[in-house]
Amino acid sequence: xxxxxxxxxxxxxxxxxxxxxxxxxxxxxxxxxxxxxxxxxxxxxxxxxxxxxxxxxxxxxxxxxxxxxxxxxxxxxxxxxxxxxxxxxxxxxxxxxxxxxxxxxxxxxxxxxxxxxxxxxxxxxxxxxxxxxxxxxxxxxxxxxxxxxxxxxxxxxxxxxxxxxxxxxxxxxxxxxxxxxxxxxxxxxxxxxxxxxxxxxxxxxxxxxxxxxxxxxxxxxxxxxxxxxxxxxxxxxxxxxxxxxxxxxxxxxxxxxxxxxxxxxxxxxxxxxxxxxxxxxxxxxxxxxxxxxxxxxxxxxxxxxxxxxxxxxxxxxxxxxxxxxxxxxxxxxxxxxxxxxxxxxxxxxxxxxxxxxxxxxxxxxxxxxxxxxxxxxxxxxxxxxxxxxxxxxxxxxxxxxxxxxxxxxxxxxxxxxxxxxxxxxxxxxxxxxxxxxxxxxxxxxxxxxxxxxxxxxxxxxxxxxxxxxxxxxxxxxxxxxxxxxxxxxxxxxxxxxxxxxxxxxxxx
Numbered sequence: 141x142x143x144x145x146x147x148x149x150x151x152x153x154x155x156x157x158x159x160x161x162x163x164x165x166x167x168x169x170x171x172x173x174x175x176x177x178x179x180x181x182x183x184x185x186x187x188x189x190x191x192x193x194x195x196x197x198x199x200x201x202x203x204x205x206x207x208x209x210x211x212x213x214x215x216x217x218x219x220x221x222x223x224x225x226x227x228x229x230x231x232x233x234x235x236x237x238x239x240x241x242x243x244x245x246x247x248x249x250x251x252x253x254x255x256x257x258x259x260x261x262x263x264x265x266x267x268x269x270x271x272x273x274x275x276x277x278x279x280x281x282x283x284x285x286x287x288x289x290x291x292x293x294x295x296x297x298x299x300x301x302x303x304x305x306x307x308x309x310x311x312x313x314x315x316x317x318x319x320x321x322x323x324x325x326x327x328x329x330x331x332x333x334x335x336x337x338x339x340x341x342x343x344x345x346x347x348x349x350x351x352x353x354x355x356x357x358x359x360x361x362x363x364x365x366x367x368x369x370x371x372x373x374x375x376x377x378x379x380x381x382x383x384x385x386x387x388x389x390x391x392x393x394x395x396x397x398x399x400x401x402x403x404x405x406x407x408x409x410x411x412x413x414x415x416x417x418x419x420x421x422x423x424x425x426x427x428x429x430x431x432x433x434x435x436x437x438x439x440x441x442x443x444x445x446x447x448x449x450x451x452x453x454x455x456x457x458x459x460x461x462x463x464x465x466x467x468x469x470x471x472x473x474x475x476x477x478x479x480x481x482x483x484x485x486x487x488x489x490x491x492x493x494x495x496x497x498x499x500x501x502x503x504x505x506x507x508x509x510x511x512x513x514x515x516x517x518x519x520x521x522x523x524x525x526x527x528x529x530x531x532x533x534x535x536x537x538x539x540x541x542x543x544x545x546x547x548x549x550x551x552x553x554x555x556x557x558x559x560x561x562x563x564x565x566x567x568x569x570x571x572x573x574x575x576x577x578x579x580x581x582x583x584x585x586x587x588x589x590x591x592x593x594x595x596x597x598x599x600x601x602x603x604x605x606x607x608x609x610x611x612x613x614x615x616x617x618x619x620x621x622x623x624x625x626x627x628x629x630x631x632x633x634x635x636x637x638x639x640x641x642x643x644x645x646x647x648x
Contacts, residue, residue: 143177143271144278153285162289166197169286174199177275179265180242181207184286187220187258196259196290206236207264210244219246220258229276233267241267245276249283253291261286316411322404323347335391335411350409354393358383371395374405382414390418434478438471445471484544485611488618495538495622499646502530502574506567509543516547523561524550529568534646541619542643545627546578548612549639553580573625573642580638585631593629616641 152169159165170182182199193211198204210216219230230246247261261283263271271279307327310317316332318325328342337357342350351368358364360383367381371393380394392412399406445464449456456464487493506528514521546565553563557580566577585593594617620627620641631637 156289162293170199438475545616549578557582584633
């Protein structure tokens with residue numbers, strides 16, 4: 141008499157396929173098999189690549205302990221499949237922990253999704269209960285269904301895990317990301333709301349609402365609307381446009397395709413903050429205009445003085461000729477200084493700056509600095525005070541580069557000041573560094589500009605004739621960084637500024 145029939149197989153198969161979780165329904169399947177076969181226990185085991193064995197499901201956990209000794213034996217390992225194909229069932233007589241002889245049937249079965257995992261089905265009952273060959277065939281069919289159900293659950297679990305990981309990665313992007321199916325939004329990250337100044341949960345809205353938000357924050361609503369109309373054209377797969385927001389941000393809105401079929405089109409939008417790049421472009425444009433002006437001024441003076449000396453219709457007095465030549469010499473120095481700054485900056489920007497350090501005492505450095513200050517500033521040297529409070533400490537520096545930093549800071553102090561400017565250069569020891577401070581009594585720096593003051597191309601006021609290239613402080617920072625030092629500023633508007641930089645002391 142058969143213990144299983146097609147009706148039962150159909151019912152078990154439906155249980156496995158209809159359940160949302162295979163592992164939740166397996167125990168019920170095993171209990172049904174045990175009751176139909178009039179056996180004592182049914183268990184499904186898994187074995188991983190480390191040969192570790194786990195119970196996936198058990199019909200009656202309270203009965204499992206009766207056969208624990210067998211499950212620890214070497215005979216039990218023979219119940220697992222080795223060549224990954226469904227084999228004939230294994231039949232054996234075993235002894236329970238209580239000394240009772242029992243019938244054991246095992247059916248190994250494969251997993252297609254993960255071929256490294258071995259599975260086996262164990263059915264244990266009393267010695268006088270025998271399973272027919274036809275019943276074993278039915279059990280193999282059921283185990284095939286179990287194998288498929290486990291495969292599907294593994295696939296679903298890993299798919300959900302990957303999907304969650306992907307969403308977490310997208311949510312951590314520095315750019316705003318939105319994914320749309322047809323016109324419905326089904327994913328967006330928090331950065332998107334930050335960029336477009338919104339607090340909406342976009343999965344509750346259509347893409348039209350998102351476009352309305354872009355128009356609402358745009359300074360140029362007409363051009364933004366035209367760009368959105370172009371982006372919505374399904375025949376245009378890749379497209380991007382820029383908007384300037386009312387809060388002075390520059391955003392790039394980029395469309396990209398994900399998946400297209402006859403019935404749906406999944407696509408995405410990436411919103412990127414281009415404010416920094418736009419500001420950099422503007423600063424570069426300002427720099428080009430400033431460079432043109434700064435270079436033209438000494439060239440005009442040199443050309444004017446040279447033209448005057450070349451005139452044959454005027455017999456210039458010797459004193460005037462000397463004045464012309466002195467002007468040419470000074471303007472040539474000015475021109476050379478400007479070109480030097482541009483070259484230094486290009487090296488710093490390209491990461492190609494090289495320094496030629498020498499080891500010398502701070503006192504020797506200060507002596508050389510004092511000589512060069514007198515030579516460079518001549519009539520204005522009386523407005524500069526140099527104070528040193530230090531012993532025989534030694535520093536390893538490219539001396540001319542460090543002196544150039546001090547010149548840059550003093551030049552700034554004079555530029556943004558009155559004729560009664562006072563510049564103080566103070567050199568002292570702080571911990572394991574030499575700290576040099578250049579202070580002035582000028583206009584000071586507004587609080588909102590402090591963090592930008594060392595940025596390349598930065599100019600407090602590009603229209604100020606005294607501003608210059610906007611490279612002096614960026615170059616100074618590059619020089620100090622190359623010496624493993626630090627540079628910073630303390631300032632308040634109307635109260636002057638103090639620029640500090642530090643250089644490590646050479647330990648004896």
